[in-house]
Amino acid sequence: MATKISLVQGDITDQHVDAIVNAANSSLLGGGGVDGAIHRRGGPEILEACRKLRASHYGWGLPVGKAVATPAGRLGVRWVIHTVGPLWSASEDRSAQLASCYSESLRVADELGAESVAFPAVSTGVYGWPMDDGARIALETVQAADTAVADVRFVLFDDTAYAAFDRLL
Ligand code: ADP
Secondary structure: OOOEEEEEEOOHHHOOOOEEEEEEOOOOOOOOHHHHHHHHHHOHHHHHHHHHHHHOOOOOOOOOOOEEEEEOHHHOOOEEEEEEOOOOOOOOOOHHHHHHHHHHHHHHHHHHOOOEEEEOOOOOOOOOOOHHHHHHHHHHHHHHOOOOOOEEEEEEOOHHHHHHHHHHO
């Protein structure tokens, strides 16, 4: 099925979709940026679910490039899909790990039966990934994905991020 890809400038916690993707860190226990916004607005149910995941499947944390879903608390969406982006490195090519964040999130979305998914620009904040390259990897990976998700929305926080995605789409 063809996946429709769209771009929105704004805050990922304002999106009305089946699932929003969190640019989490391996601990799953919260952080800044998207992660902070999701936990602040979603309330304690999300953190509680993350703690349970840490106590069961992911004792050492969620590995980079993987994704896992929790309920979404008060966010008004059905699920949060947490994925851990790689830190940018000038000496090591970690593009495959970043691509994996998008493909694994879509795989989890398919398992859940989510039809619409909103992504942030994973790794392009605190993790330092250059926006143009992060946008290219995000779009190429979603365009190539074999997924039943009908609607993928990239939610870009500022003008620069929006422009980077818009140039490529
Ligand atoms: P990472 O640690 O993976 O880099 P960040 O959350 O620091 O994750 O940033 C990822 C991207 O999300 C950055 O481009 C940042 O500007 C953007 N961002 C931050 N807050 C939000 C938000 N509430 N909604 C959408 N995008 C956001």
